[in-house]
Amino acid sequence: MANPQWPAVEKRQHLGKPYDRLDGAIKSTGRAKYAYDVNRPGMLWARCIGSPHAAAKVVDIDGTDALAVPGVEGFWRDEGVIGKEVEYAGQIIAAIAATSEELAAEAMHRVKITYEKMEHQVVDNDISFAKGRPASRDEGDVEIALGEAATISEGHYGIAAITHCCLEAHGQVAEVRDGAMYIWPSTQNVSKYADGLNESVDSPLSDIHVDCQYMGGGFGSKFGHDKWGMIGCILAKQTGKPVKIMLERDLELMVAGNRPSAFGTVKVGLDGEGKIHAFDAQVWGTGGGGGYRPPPMPYAFTKLPNQRVAGSRIPTNRGSQRAWRAPGHPQGCLITMAALADAAAAMGMDELEVFKKNLEYTEHPETYAEELDIAAEMIGYKDKAHLRSALTDGPVKRGLGVSIHQWGGMGHPSECDVTIHPDGSVEAKIGSQDLGTATRTSITIVLAETVGLPMDAVKVKMGKNAYPVSGASGGSTTIGGVSASTRLAATNALNALLEVAAPRLGVAVDALEAAEGTIRETANPSNAMTWTEACGLLGVSPITKRGENVAGESQKMGLIDQGVGGVQIADVSVDVETGVVTINEMVAVQDCGLIVNMKTAESQVYGGLIMGVTYALFEECVYDAATGRMLNPDMEFYRLAGLYDVGNLKVHMMTGPRYDSRGVIGLGEPPVISPGAAISNAVANAIGVRVPELPLTPERVLNALGGTA
Amino acid sequence: MADEKTGPDSPGFSRRGFLKGLGVGSAGAAAAGLMPGGTAQQAAAAEEKSALLGPGETSITLNINGESKKVKVEPRVTLLDALRNRLDVTGAKKVCDRGTCGACTVLVDGQPAYACSMLAVEAEGRALTTIEGLGSPEELHPIQAAFIEHDAQQCGFCTPGFVMACAAFLKENPNPTREEVRRGLGGNLCRCGTYAGITEAVLDAAGVKGGA
Numbered sequence: 001m002a003n004p005q006w007p008a009v010e011k012r013q014h015l016g017k018p019y020d021r022l023d024g025a026i027k028s029t030g031r032a033k034y035a036y037d038v039n040r041p042g043m044l045w046a047r048c049i050g051s052p053h054a055a056a057k058v059v060d061i062d063g064t065d066a067l068a069v070p071g072v073e074g075f076w077r078d079e080g081v082i083g084k085e086v087e088y089a090g091q092i093i094a095a096i097a098a099t100s101e102e103l104a105a106e107a108m109h110r111v112k113i114t115y116e117k118m119e120h121q122v123v124d125n126d127i128s129f130a131k132g133r134p135a136s137r138d139e140g141d142v143e144i145a146l147g148e149a150a151t152i153s154e155g156h157y158g159i160a161a162i163t164h165c166c167l168e169a170h171g172q173v174a175e176v177r178d179g180a181m182y183i184w185p186s187t188q189n190v191s192k193y194a195d196g197l198n199e200s201v202d203s204p205l206s207d208i209h210v211d212c213q214y215m216g217g218g219f220g221s222k223f224g225h226d227k228w229g230m231i232g233c234i235l236a237k238q239t240g241k242p243v244k245i246m247l248e249r250d251l252e253l254m255v256a257g258n259r260p261s262a263f264g265t266v267k268v269g270l271d272g273e274g275k276i277h278a279f280d281a282q283v284w285g286t287g288g289g290g291g292y293r294p295p296p297m298p299y300a301f302t303k304l305p306n307q308r309v310a311g312s313r314i315p316t317n318r319g320s321q322r323a324w325r326a327p328g329h330p331q332g333c334l335i336t337m338a339a340l341a342d343a344a345a346a347m348g349m350d351e352l353e354v355f356k357k358n359l360e361y362t363e364h365p366e367t368y369a370e371e372l373d374i375a376a377e378m379i380g381y382k383d384k385a386h387l388r389s390a391l392t393d394g395p396v397k398r399g400l401g402v403s404i405h406q407w408g409g410m411g412h413p414s415e416c417d418v419t420i421h422p423d424g425s426v427e428a429k430i431g432s433q434d435l436g437t438a439t440r441t442s443i444t445i446v447l448a449e450t451v452g453l454p455m456d457a458v459k460v461k462m463g464k465n466a467y468p469v470s471g472a473s474g475g476s477t478t479i480g481g482v483s484a485s486t487r488l489a490a491t492n493a494l495n496a497l498l499e500v501a502a503p504r505l506g507v508a509v510d511a512l513e514a515a516e517g518t519i520r521e522t523a524n525p526s527n528a529m530t531w532t533e534a535c536g537l538l539g540v541s542p543i544t545k546r547g548e549n550v551a552g553e554s555q556k557m558g559l560i561d562q563g564v565g566g567v568q569i570a571d572v573s574v575d576v577e578t579g580v581v582t583i584n585e586m587v588a589v590q591d592c593g594l595i596v597n598m599k600t601a602e603s604q605v606y607g608g609l610i611m612g613v614t615y616a617l618f619e620e621c622v623y624d625a626a627t628g629r630m631l632n633p634d635m636e637f638y639r640l641a642g643l644y645d646v647g648n649l650k651v652h653m654m655t656g657p658r659y660d661s662r663g664v665i666g667l668g669e670p671p672v673i674s675p676g677a678a679i680s681n682a683v684a685n686a687i688g689v690r691v692p693e694l695p696l697t698p699e700r701v702l703n704a705l706g707g708t709a
Numbered sequence: 710m711a712d713e714k715t716g717p718d719s720p721g722f723s724r725r726g727f728l729k730g731l732g733v734g735s736a737g738a739a740a741a742g743l744m745p746g747g748t749a750q751q752a753a754a755a756e757e758k759s760a761l762l763g764p765g766e767t768s769i770t771l772n773i774n775g776e777s778k779k780v781k782v783e784p785r786v787t788l789l790d791a792l793r794n795r796l797d798v799t800g801a802k803k804v805c806d807r808g809t810c811g812a813c814t815v816l817v818d819g820q821p822a823y824a825c826s827m828l829a830v831e832a833e834g835r836a837l838t839t840i841e842g843l844g845s846p847e848e849l850h851p852i853q854a855a856f857i858e859h860d861a862q863q864c865g866f867c868t869p870g871f872v873m874a875c876a877a878f879l880k881e882n883p884n885p886t887r888e889e890v891r892r893g894l895g896g897n898l899c900r901c902g903t904y905a906g907i908t909e910a911v912l913d914a915a916g917v918k919g920g921a
Contacts, residue, residue: 024857025849027865028872030800030840037799045794101794102786167804167812167866167900216802216866217900249805436864436901603860603906610902635805635898642895643904 001498001510004491005558006594007449009660013516014449016655018599021438022455023214032214035186038173040242044073044097046235047104048228049111050090050251054120054317054628057085058113061094066110071099074235074243075111085118087289088317089629090254092227097235097243120317120628124261124286125158125693130312134282135294140306145278149269153346157335158263158693159676160620161286163253164324165638168216170256171246172229174236180207181233185225188218189472191431191465197225201233210465218435220323221257223472250633257322258621260287262295262331263693266339269306270347274354276340276361279304283335284312287321295332300404300565301340303361317628318621323474325611326407326669330676334694337403337677342690345388351681352376352385352402352569364565364591368404371567371589371654375402378587378650379569391688395577398584401570401681405673409592409666410562411480412471414549418447418489420497421542424532426451427459428489432470432482434462437668438600439478445596446483450490452514453531468546476666480560481549483596483664487559489547496543501534554663561662566590568609568674570682571647576705579698581683583613583647586675591654593665598653605651605671612675614641618695762830769833773798774842782829789813791829792839800840800869804898811897814870814877815839821877821896840869843876852876855914861906867899875911885915 006015026032051058061082063075074097081093094111098104123129146152172185181203187193187210194208215222232245247256262285269278279298286292294311298304344354356372359365376382385400392398416430428447434440440460447458461467471481494514501519502509505527513522520528554560571585588605595601618639622631632638676694683701684690691704703709763784771778771791780795789806792798792815801824804812808826815824816838844850852875855861862868874897882889890911899907 020857021860021862023865024860024862025846025853027862027868028853028856029844029846029849030869030872031846032865033799034802034866036803037793039794039797039799101790102783165900167802167810167864167898169804214865217864219900249807436862438860438863599860603863603903606905607863607902610904611900614902634807635809636807640810640898640900641904642898643907644891644895646904649905 002491002494002513004488006663012449013452014445014455016595016598019441019445019455019597021600022441022444023434027214034168034214034216035172035184035212036168036216036246038184038244040173040175043173043242043244044099044235044239045101045104046074046095046097046232046243046245047108048092048231048245048247048251049094049108050092050255051086051115052089053086053115053117054089054122055085055087055118056115057118058082058093059116060114062112063094063096065112066096066107069103069107069110071103072107073097073099073241074239076231076234088319090251090319092251092255095231095235095245097239122316122318122623122628123625124161124314124316125263127284127312129314130284131315132313134310134312136310138308142278142280142306142308145306146267146269146280149277150272151270151343151347152267153343154265154267155339155342155690156265156692157338159261159331159334160694161258161261162615162619163258163621163638164219164221164256164322165253165640166217166219166221169247169249169252170222170226170228172232173242173244174232175242176236176240180209182209183233184211185229186215186222187212188222188433188435188474189224190433190463191469192472193225194465197230197233200230201237211463212433213463215433215435219325220327220474223474249635253633253638254630255319257324258288258319259324260292260321261285262335264335266335268339268343270343274344274347274349274357276301276304276358277306279307281309281335283309284314286314286316286318288318289315290320293328295328295335297332297336299329299332299336300406301336301358301361302363318623325672329405329407329669329673330615333403333405333673334676334680338680338690341401341681341684345684348387348389350385350387352381355402355404362404363406363563367565367591368567371565371591374652375567375569375587375589378652379571379585381569384571388685388688396573396575397686398571398573399682399684399686401678401683401685402567403674403677403681404565404567405670406563406565407476407666407670407673408562409476409480409564409669410551411484411549411554411560411664412477414470414481414485415468416470416482416485416489416547417468417544418486418493418547419542419544420493420535422535422538422540424535425459426453426457427461428486429461429467430470430482430486431465431467432462432478433473435473437478437604438597439473439482441600442479442596443482443486446486447490450487451494453517476668476670479596479666480664484549484554484559485547487547488549489545492545492547493543496545497534500537501529504537505529558661559663561593561665564591564593564665564670566670566674568678570675570678572679572682572686574683574686574701576687579701581617581696581701583645583679585648585650586678587650587652588671589652589654590667590671591659592667593662594660595653595655596664601653601667602651604667606649608671609649609675610641610646611672613646613679616676616679616694616696617641617645620695767830769830771829771832771837772835773837774839780829784828784830786829787825788827788829788832789824792824798839798841802866802870804866809898810867811874812867812870814873814897816873816877821874840873843873850876852879852910852914855910859906859910859913861903861910863901863903867897871897871899871907875907879911879915883915885911887912
């Protein structure tokens with residue numbers, strides 16, 4: 001009888017090995033079909049029309065002239081907004097569908113929209129624009145503690161709002177065929193994509209078929225079908241033709257989600273030994289018109305004895321925030337780690353030493369201690385480190401910066417069906433999706449491991465809402481969810497096969513195992529039959545069994561867990577004459593429990609570091625206070641890091657019994673949390689002053705050096 | 710707009726004149742990605758021809774991966790849109806649509822070019838290689854094999870363009886140093902963060918070809 005617990009390390013065939021992603025060839029040869037690539041016979045191209053004003057009353061939307069253009073076949077307008085207000089520039093209020101993309105782009109300008117302009121507010125870094133009561137938390141007695149502190153340091157910190165900038169824009173192709181709706185979306189949530197669409201387009205959920213095999217990036221911004229998904233389906237119904245609706249790059253950057261900004265002032269009190277005695281912070285920022293949850297602070301050092309944090313929301317006429325890889329954490333991390341590093345510098349201490357002295361206030365003190373030593377060794381900390389008061393010579397200054405981070409990563413609810421066929425073939429069906437994290441490959445590893453077969457002897461079918469329901473891919477919850485449900489389903493199916501095989505091998509079911517392509521007696525491996533022979537005993541009836549991840553139960557079984565720690569150290573050079581920051585090297589040391597695929601796990605961490613370099617140095621949604629518009633909704637001026645910008649990167653994954661025995665834990669979020677803080681601390685260490693706000697543009701660096709930041 | 714006689718799409722606007730006005734020679738223009746892969750004479754020939762076309766659709770023949778494909782396009786249609794929307798050749802991706810990200814990189818007469826920044830009518834008579842023509846899952850180009858080995862892709866949306874850029878880079882630089890790889894592949898952007906894998910893949914593929 002097979003049991004669902006992970007096999008002991010020495011018995012693992014596939015788990016934890018470095019496998020190539022299974023869709024590597026189809027992606028690198030351009031054969032993978034993304035939503036943007038789906039072309040259907042007779043398909044129309046839709047264009048969304050967004051408001052040019054950040055705040056205005058919509059008087060009328062008239063599509064008559066647009067519909068008169070030959071080739072324009074569909075028109076939609078937001079009936080609900082007429083007579084009401086648009087709340088941000090780019091808010092989508094109309095759309096047209098035409099026989100070619102060029103025609104759609106041209107005819108959209110014939111839609112006549114009448115607005116009455118209103119006052120807007122897009123400034124997000126000035127607390128005087130804050131509204132409502134601040135959310136606050138107060139533990140211990142901060143005032144008394146500050147009075148007792150040996151060193152007090154106070155500073156201003158901030159991190160601009162950034163956007164997801166998925167390379168594949170949001171959107172879908174929708175087609176009505178034989179009374180059913182077929183949708184090919186770019187989504188992080190295949191199983192639930194259609195939720196709510198059924199009401200908007202008057203189709204029962206049973207008639208909405210969703211298929212997403214590949215998707216070009218989501219990072220937290222592609223959980224729902226969104227307004228444009230609904231519009232696409234409406235236009236497909238209206239015209240009777242397939243409709244492709246993908247956001248143009250400018251709308252993609254303005255309306256398809258952003259990471260809220262965070263600005264703040266922090267006062268830190270250290271005792272004479274460098275222990276943190278008091279932490280007093282006020283933060284503010286914007287998530288657009290919607291809610292604003294202040295970032296978690298004090299970050300990672302959550303158990304500080306005397307802490308007070310007040311967070312205020314600045315409502316703005318900007319597109320709404322969405323989850324952005326590790327929501328809130330990069331912001332809280334930057335502000336906290338920068339404030340602590342400044343306190344260490346004020347005391348004349350090394351920040352790594354101060355972090356190490358205070359690990360008891362974190363949730364993973366042993367993990368961080370181990371990781372900090374490894375990271376310091378990897379970057380050569382002992383040789384390169386200097387105090388902020390002792391700068392390197394010459395106009396190009398060099399410095400090191402440290403940060404630590406944490407994340408949950410518990411597996412989401414997930415169901416999986418595994419079928420063992422009489423011919424020996426094995427397949428899993430699961431309504432999950434592969435965002436590029438190699439989920440497809442990880443599910444295959446778990447399935448092959450469980451039934452004791454090579455990777456190419458099992459198949460994984462995913463990416464359709466016809467398959468068993470699996471959760472949205474967000475918050476590093478996918479790997480735990482799908483590996484538990486797949487493991488459970490495969491174990492259940494295998495046990496049904498063992499029941500059939502046991503009498504033939506003349507032993508009890510409990511005495512059998514599946515390994516190396518055989519069903520065999522665990523204690524006497526020569527008493528065996530091949531996998532194919534065993535499956536042949538099924539006659540004409542395949543076995544299909546379901547597995548369901550219920551987080552608490554899977555955690556008790558040791559399949560999955562939550563709560564990881566990671567550390568990063570950055571080595572930067574700063575040219576004090578030009579203000580240009582160069583990343584020399586970054587090291588990341590990361591825990592994620594049991595590793596399913598070492599190669600793609602490392603890729604997640606490299607990816608986190610690189611995205612982190614990008615938001616630390618370049619990314620910022622720049623808004624114009626006068627017009628209320630985003631000034632850089634394109635990829636020239638909304639800059640992403642290129643290959644030259646990221647420096648040398650080194651990744652170390654924590655392995656061994658202490659980590660492995662916890663089971664599988666998510667990894668997508670953690671490595672993107674620390675880079676901003678580590679790089680900001682490294683720049684401060686290099687030039688002797690804090691550049692208060694990210695991104696660390698030459699202008700901000702020079703202002704800080706000139707004392708005008 | 711079809712009925713307006715001004716602006717870059719109109720017959721009165723000469724791109725050749727525009728380039729002359731900038732004082733951009735063929736080498737400089739090619740390096741800047743303005744006239745990828747072509748000589749000034751070739752561009753001029755294409756210009757002479759396209760100036761006579763439009764505003765309606767015209768039938769052109771494109772040489773894509775060694776095959777001639779007839780396609781009807783308006784003169785304003787980019788090579789990228791002709792490939793993706795009219796010929797269902799979708800490996801080259803549309804991301805920035807303005808010559809910044811490189812996701813649409815194809816080879817034009819063997820040189821890398823942004824297909825979003827070239828008109829389809831300009832591509833007539835040129836040998837076009839798209840990702841579909843570089844290798845196949847059954848018969849990978851060495852750089853594609855190296856991308857898989859070094860996990861140089863995540864979501865994969867930038868990958869076809871990056872692979873084309875890397876293949877062209879290696880042809881020009883068969884034995885690149887790490888620094889040359891970092892300097893030479895700045896014309897493509899990735900959001901998932903695969904640059905570390907890409908750098909290793911390029912160095913490895915160079916080794917496969919007998920490089921350093």
